[in-house]
Amino acid sequence: xxxxxxxxxxxxxxxxxxxxxxxxxxxxxxxxxxxxxxxxxxxxxxxxxxxxxxxxxxxxxxxxxxxxxxxxxxxxxxxxxxxxxxxxxxxxxxxxxxxxxxxxxxxxxxxxxxxxxxxxxxxxxxxxxxxxxxxxxxxxxxxxxxxxxxxxxxxxxxxxxxxxxxxxxxxxxxxxxxxxxxxxxxxxxxxxxxxxxxxxxxxxxxxxxxxxxxxxxxxxxxxxxxxxxxxxxxxxxxxxxxxxxxxxxxxxxxxxxxxxxxxxxxxxxxxxxxxxxxxxxxxxxxxxxxxxxxxxxxxxxxxxxxxxxxxxxxxxxxxxxxxxxxxxxxxxxxxxxxxxxxxxxxxxxxxxxxxxxxxxxxxxxxxxxxxxxxxxxxxxxxxxxxxxxxxxxxxxxxxxxxxxxxxxxxxxxxxxxxxxxxxxxxxxxxxxxxxxxxxxxxxxxxxxxxxxxxxxxxxxxxxxxxxxxxxxxxxxxxxxxxxxxxxxxxxxxxxxxxxxxxxxxxxxxxxxxxxxxxxxxxxxxxxxxxxxxxxxxxxxxxxxxxxxxxxxxxxxxxxxxxxxxxxxxxxxxxxxxxxxxxxxxxxxxxxxxxxxxxxxxxxxxxxxxxxxxxxxxxxxxxxxxxxxxxxxxxxxxxxxxxxxxxxxxxxxxxxxxxxxxxxxxxxxxxxxxxxxxxxxxxxxxxxxxxxxxxxxxxxxxxxxxxxxxxxxxxxxxxxxxxxxxxxxxxxxxxxxxxxxxxxxxxxxxxxxxxxxxxxxxxxxxxxxxxxxxxxxxxxxxxxxxxxxxxxxx
Numbered sequence: 001x002x003x004x005x006x007x008x009x010x011x012x013x014x015x016x017x018x019x020x021x022x023x024x025x026x027x028x029x030x031x032x033x034x035x036x037x038x039x040x041x042x043x044x045x046x047x048x049x050x051x052x053x054x055x056x057x058x059x060x061x062x063x064x065x066x067x068x069x070x071x072x073x074x075x076x077x078x079x080x081x082x083x084x085x086x087x088x089x090x091x092x093x094x095x096x097x098x099x100x101x102x103x104x105x106x107x108x109x110x111x112x113x114x115x116x117x118x119x120x121x122x123x124x125x126x127x128x129x130x131x132x133x134x135x136x137x138x139x140x141x142x143x144x145x146x147x148x149x150x151x152x153x154x155x156x157x158x159x160x161x162x163x164x165x166x167x168x169x170x171x172x173x174x175x176x177x178x179x180x181x182x183x184x185x186x187x188x189x190x191x192x193x194x195x196x197x198x199x200x201x202x203x204x205x206x207x208x209x210x211x212x213x214x215x216x217x218x219x220x221x222x223x224x225x226x227x228x229x230x231x232x233x234x235x236x237x238x239x240x241x242x243x244x245x246x247x248x249x250x251x252x253x254x255x256x257x258x259x260x261x262x263x264x265x266x267x268x269x270x271x272x273x274x275x276x277x278x279x280x281x282x283x284x285x286x287x288x289x290x291x292x293x294x295x296x297x298x299x300x301x302x303x304x305x306x307x308x309x310x311x312x313x314x315x316x317x318x319x320x321x322x323x324x325x326x327x328x329x330x331x332x333x334x335x336x337x338x339x340x341x342x343x344x345x346x347x348x349x350x351x352x353x354x355x356x357x358x359x360x361x362x363x364x365x366x367x368x369x370x371x372x373x374x375x376x377x378x379x380x381x382x383x384x385x386x387x388x389x390x391x392x393x394x395x396x397x398x399x400x401x402x403x404x405x406x407x408x409x410x411x412x413x414x415x416x417x418x419x420x421x422x423x424x425x426x427x428x429x430x431x432x433x434x435x436x437x438x439x440x441x442x443x444x445x446x447x448x449x450x451x452x453x454x455x456x457x458x459x460x461x462x463x464x465x466x467x468x469x470x471x472x473x474x475x476x477x478x479x480x481x482x483x484x485x486x487x488x489x490x491x492x493x494x495x496x497x498x499x500x501x502x503x504x505x506x507x508x509x510x511x512x513x514x515x516x517x518x519x520x521x522x523x524x525x526x527x528x529x530x531x532x533x534x535x536x537x538x539x540x541x542x543x544x545x546x547x548x549x550x551x552x553x554x555x556x557x558x559x560x561x562x563x564x565x566x567x568x569x570x571x572x573x574x575x576x577x578x579x580x581x582x583x584x585x586x587x588x589x590x591x592x593x594x595x596x597x598x599x600x601x602x603x604x605x606x607x608x609x610x611x612x613x614x615x616x617x618x619x620x621x622x623x624x625x626x627x628x629x630x631x632x633x634x635x636x637x638x639x640x641x642x643x644x645x646x647x648x649x650x651x652x653x654x655x656x657x658x659x660x661x662x663x664x665x666x667x668x669x670x671x672x673x674x675x676x677x678x679x680x681x682x683x684x685x686x687x688x689x690x691x692x693x694x695x696x697x698x699x700x701x702x703x704x705x706x707x708x709x710x711x712x713x714x715x716x717x718x719x720x721x722x723x724x725x726x727x728x729x730x731x732x733x734x735x736x737x738x739x740x741x742x743x744x745x746x747x748x749x750x751x752x753x754x755x756x757x758x759x760x761x762x763x764x765x766x767x768x769x770x771x772x773x774x775x776x777x778x779x780x781x782x783x784x785x786x787x788x789x790x791x792x793x
Contacts, residue, residue, distance in 0.1 A: 028562065029599030030533055033783055036592035037775035043588075044527040045071075047509045050497050054096045054109065055122060056490035059497045060087065061509060063523070076522050078495070081511065084523065096120050096127065098491075101141045106446050106491070110140040110149060117151060117160070122491075131160060131167070144243040144344055155236040157248045157294075171248050171294050172228040173236060227299040229292075238338035244345030247367050248294040249338055258284030261740065265733050267763045278735040282689060282696040283703050291336040291350060293370040302370025306352060307331045309361050310374045316358055317381045318625060318706055332356060337390075339365055342404040347424065349375070349407055351390065351398055357383040357698050362398070362409060364424055375424060378411050382621035383698035385576070386410070386417035387440050397441075401470065402448045410439065416616040419453065421471065432472040438616065444470070446493055454487070460552070460614045461540055461581045465496070467514075481510070481519060484583030489514070501584035504535040536595055538606070540580060543641035551634050552580040552615070556594050556604040557646065564601030565649040566790040567642050569635050569676075570594065571657030571664045572606065575623070575699075578614035579606055593779055602786070603646055609634035609664075624699060625706065627688065627713040628667035635668060636675050651677060652790045656782055658682035659737060659767065666715035666726075666745075673723035678789035680727040680782045683737050683767055686745040687714045691737065719748045725789040726757040729778050731765030 035042075047061040048071065056078075063074040065084065073087040087095075100111035100120075109120045115136035119128045131137060133153060140151040149160045150170075157170040186194065197204065234252040241248050258280035268274040291304040306312065313329045337351040348365040350372065359379050363372040378384060388410030390396025397410040397419070405425050410417050414431065417438045422429045433439050435457060442453035451468045457475070458464060465487040466475040479485035479498060486499040498510040498519055506526065512519040538554035545551050558564075570590060572579040577586075585591050594604045608614065610622030610630035622630045635655065642648040655668050655676045662684025669679040688696050689703045689710050700709040711717060730742045742759065749757055760781055762774045769775050 029596055031592065031596040031599060033593070033596070033779045034776055036596065037589060037779055038772045040588075041067075042527060043506065043530040044525040046506050046525045047074075047499070047523050048507075050486075050488045050499055050509065051098045052488060052490050052497065054098060054120065054491060055125065056492040056494065059488075059509070059511070059522075060095075063525075076509075076511075078511075081520065081522060103142050103146050110142065112137050112140060117149075119162075130162075139239075141241065141243075143241075143245060148245070150241040150243075150245065152239050152241075155231075155239060155250075157239060157241045159245055170241070170245065170296055172226060173250070173294075174228055174230050175236070176230060177232050178228070178230045229294070229301045234288075234290075240338040240341065242339075242341040242345035242348070242367075243343055246296050246345060247339075247341070247348070248296065249348070249350075249365075250292050250294070251336060251338060252290040252292055254288040256286040256288075258286060261738055263733055263735050263738055276733060276735055278738060279692050282691055282693045282700075285355070285693040285697070287335075288333070289335045291339070293339065293365065293367065295367070304336070304350070304365065304370045304372060306334050306336065306372065309334075309352065309363065309372065310377050311359060311379065312354075314358070314379075316356065316701070318701060318709075321706075321708055332359075337398075340399055340407075342400045343402055344404050347400075347404060349398070349400075349424070351396070351409075353384065356701070357385075360384045360389065360411075362407070362422075375407075375427065376409070376411070376420075376422060376429065378413055380412070380617070380621070382624035384412070385620060385698070386412040386617060387438050388417055388419075388442070401444075408442075410442075412617045415618055419451070430472060432468070433475075436616065438614065452487075452489060454485075456614065460578070463583070465498075478514060479512075479519070482582055484581070503537045503582050503584070506584045506588070533595075535592075536598065538594075540582070541641075543638060545630075545634055545637045547630070549610075551610075551637065552608045553638060554580050554606040556598040556602075556606075558598045558601045558603060562599065562601040563603070563647075564652075564791060565647060566601070566652035566654070566786070567603040567605065567639065567646075567648045568594075568597055568786060569638060569653065569655040569668075570604060570606045571609070571635065571655065571661035572612070573657065573659035573661045575611045575627075575631075575660040575695075576613045576620060578608055578612055580608040580612075581614070589775060589779075593782075597783075597786075603642060603648055605638050605642060607634055607638045625701070625709040625713075627699060628664065628671070628715070629712075632664055632667050632671065635664065636672055639675055650675075654678040654680075654786045654790050656680035656682065659684065662737075663715060667718065669724055669726050670715055670718035670721040673721055676724055678725040678727075678785050680729065680785055682729045682778065683731060683734055684715075684728070684741070685737050686741040687716045689714065690741060690744075716745050716748055719745065719754070720752050722749070722752075722754050722757065724756070725785060727781055727785050728757065728759040729762070729781065730759070731762045731767065731769065731774075733763070733765065734767045736767035 045064040047063050049062045051060050058075045058077045060073060060075045062071040064071045073092055074084050075087050076084055097111045100109045102109050107122055111118055116129055117131040117137045117140055119130055135153060138152045140149055143150055147162045151158050156173050159168045159170060231252060234254045237251045237253050239250040260280050261278045262275035263278045265274045265276050293302045293304055312331050315327055315329060319327045333355040335353045335355060339348040339350055341348045348367060350363050350365050352361040352363060361374050362376040363374050365372060388397035400407055406421050406423055408421055411420055416436055418431050418433045419439050419442050420429055420431055437456045440454040442451050445452060449470050451470060454463050454465050456463060462482060463484045464477055465479045465485050466477055468475045481500055483500060483502040488497040494514055496512045496514050498512055499507055500510050501507040508521060509523040510519040510521050536556060538556050541553050541555050542550040579585055579587060597604050610619060639653050643650050653676050655665050656679060657665050662681040665679045665681040666684055668676045685691050688700055700713055703710050728742050730739055732739045746759060765774050
């Protein structure tokens with residue numbers, strides 16, 4: 001790599017604009033960077049956004065058979081499965097939404113369209129408009145008595161009687177504050193002026209006395225006003241109506257904006273620099289959430305207190321690292337879900353998270369007084385997460401069985417996310433899916449006697465769809481293709497539309513009867529150009545880490561004839577993401593790039609390091625309070641595996657990745673210079689104190705409370721360790737990982753006198769690049785870096 005340092009006058013920020021052409025070494029491959037980074041349409045057309053017609057008669061999906069500018073809606077009719085038909089505009093306008101609220105027998109469905117309420121009769125295929133109130137109706141639900149329908153309008157609960165055709169308003173919830181009377185205490189000065197005026201002007205005094213007499217009379221004969229609740233400066237959210245119409249719950253949310261970062265857009269169409277509004281930084285979370293219960297019969301609202309939850313004052317374990325700081329045991333702030341009512345409406349539960357995300361409680365809500373009783377608590381000294389655990393204001397997988405006494409939910413209590421039942425009457429809890437694997441998206445069958453669920457029971461690298469008795473038991477496997485089987489059940493549950501892919505085969509649509517049958521492929525969208533190349537199936541391996549853990553990885557190995565004894569380590573982004581599996585990767589450009597690198601003789605390893613998804617709680621939380629710890633040592637141990645088992649030259653190792661992968665690349669180049677000779681850090685976090693709250697505070701807590709975690713996790717503190725050749729690439733309008741991150745790092749590198757780095761910036765790109773020219777330029781630079789820094793050694 002060319003060694004240089006550029007400085008702008010007056011400001012010490014290095015910006016090498018990535019416009020220069022790059023001459024690559026000759027390639028012995030049918031692939032090129034230009035080919036694989038062009039518009040993805042070159043690969044073909046592949047289905048997405050699968051949904052069934054409401055009568056289970058056809059499958060709809062986004063597709064593109066006519067080379068349109070964007071995908072359009074297509075369908076396959078079950079009566080003629082060989083034809084893929086483009087859906088006309090008229091048919092789209094007349095389509096019944098797939099998702100609404102069904103009656104118990106699944107013969108009718110409620111839905112809204114343009115704010116109006118409709119009822120669809122599935123047997124008769126007829127659509128009836130029920131209500132048009134001129135305003136947007138939301139969340140219609142059949143009540144326990146299915147002749148009545150609940151719905152929400154303007155943050156209030158209503159009931160529509162199908163038989164009578166009448167509408168009843170259940171609640172009186174208002175925004176803002178109640179208007180108080182005009183009587184107010186006067187200042188001493190104004191009171192003196194008023195008294196003097198009344199003494200001097202007899203008529204004015206008489207009128208005042210008459211007014212007071214009239215007011216007293218009106219108050220004595222006035223009827224008591226209907227109860228009204230005022231939200232004040234808070235927003236109403238998550239309004240939930242009990243099936244018996246006796247109770248309504250809702251959240252009160254107060255959002256106070258923190259100090260956001262503005263991201264300058266230097267190439268706005270106006271020709272002027274415009275600021276893009278972006279997020280605030282970690283530690284700046286001032287959202288307040290309360291839960292309210294509206295008791296209709298008592299005509300009053302109870303504010304639900306969480307102050308008595310089990311362990312609500314518990315301090316986190318990391319406080320022991322700060323013995324000089326006084327830590328106060330106080331009621332922690334929480335985020336509450338809406339109430340989940342039993343099917344008869346007589347019981348309710350609430351999912352509650354502490355804002356420090358160390359606890360998730362499920363509590364039973366007393367509908368007569370709004371008090372809470374803890375029925376399940378999951379505590380994690382790292383942070384609560386995992387499939388089905390939910391985020392923000394949702395409770396994830398949670399609800400009631402029809403018996404009105406069992407609730408279901410997912411928990412990571414055993415170390416893997418599983419489906420549980422809990423009897424609220426006696427507290428008995430049962431893990432329905434025990435084992436060292438994870439459960440995804442469980443849903444009840446139409447008759448509520450079975451579960452349909454996806455799991456990794458056969459291994460973390462595959463996903464299959466199962467059917468299981470509602471109270472637990474043997475799981476019946478309903479898919480059989482190796483890879484990832486994303487199943488969309490037909491409304492009548494007789495068929496499964498399967499969105500399927502394998503390691504070297506992009507997603508296609510398959511159809512299978514629910515049960516023991518073979519799946520039939522319905523789409524085949526690969527272009528001739530894409531299919532003409534023999535895309536590799538990466539080998540799935542495991543190597544031993546320094547702490548004894550077995551680390552999963554994808555391995556791409558060149559032939560002995562082309563092998564150049566150099567290796568490239570790819571680090572996936574997101575942190576909590578899985579990329580070692582047997583299905584088509586979301587990193588499809590990187591997958592193709594790895595095929596190109598392998599053609600050129602490189603060995604490529606792609607590691608699901610500590611912090612990755614798919615392997616349970618301990619793997620997920622292995623980075624707690626130290627990002628750049630085990631997640632980095634896993635990369636180093638992967639290199640040792642390559643050196644010991646694949647004859648790789650230890651002086652010819654490169655590393656690259658984007659976002660979290662860019663962060664790890666920086667940590668690798670700064671902290672492991674003896675391992676990595678070159679690295680490309682793309683859209684990388686350089687200082688975690690400058691990233692967002694929701695992601696960062698879970699892993700590192702907050703900077704003001706746990707500065708140790710931030711100091712050892714942020715690359716900017718270790719920049720003096722840079723010895724190898726470093727490429728930094730970043731979009732200038734990145735509103736996720738702000739361009740400011742690499743600007744600050746570049747200044748640090750300048751001050752340290754480092755000259756073995758360069759930066760490519762992309763003026764029109766956000767966090768995820770969209771322009772083929774940007775992708776091509778970036779990956780041409782990455783390939784040039786590896787060719788020059790590794791092969792010339």
